[in-house]
Amino acid sequence: MSIEMLLVGQQWNIPLLCALILIVIGYILLFIKKRLTINTKSQPILLIFSLCLFYLTIGSPLSAISHFNFSFHMIQMSIVYFIIPPLFIRSSPKLHVRTRNSFLGIQIRLNMKLLTISALLLFAILFFLYHLPVVMQFIFKYPMIRIPYLVALFILAFFMWWPLASTKAKIYFDQKQKRKFVLLSAMILMPACMIFIISALFNGMHHPFLNHVITQLCIPPTVEQTSVVPFSFDTRIDQGIAGFSMLGIHKIGLKLSTHLNKHCS
Known part of the structure; x- marks a missing residue:
């Protein structure tokens, strides 16, 4: 039994694929009808890339692999929350906020x-x-709890990345405020990474993904962990990799947002 059996056994998320295709079609139609304007030619490319990355991470059979150990899971989560939102925000058309007076403008800011x-x-x-x-x-x-919880995290991630990835954010945040926001983001997200890193220094935590009931939520019963991942991680090493992966991908997300603002404006 190999990884190919997992890919065949797991169904692709067709409803999600259709929804993402509709987003692309709507984007194209609005552009043709001149209902929206794009700042650069790279924006449509970023949109398609971000949607493809989202589908591969969430809607494809490959997402099942993330449930075999902490490090795979953290890489998946980090891509979803630290890479996809800034890419999607940067690909969005320019939005115009009109205010009737300065007082209202200040309130919005x-x-x-x-x-x-x-x-x-x-x-x-x-x-x-x-x-x-x-x-x-x-x-x-x-x-019923897990899905709304993850959706809430995804929505919050867009608001979290908006000051750094959106071209419109310069109206509300100057460069000094953006640097403070970057520092704040790095500081308050640190504890989630440190859970794994600190645990790796001790005896390691119980591995919830290997629980039989939980694993069967995402993995076919006929597929074993060793059939998909032909090597096993020591729990402590796995959790250490998970923590450092999150730190690294979050850093990449910050650098990516800065790069896109500098070179795609």
């Missing part, structure tokens, strides 16, 4: 800052709680 900082703080708290072993096991046992 204050609200945008409060909204993004609040989203960052809430995301960090929920993301930290999600990776506590007890909370993770509980969430994975109940899809």
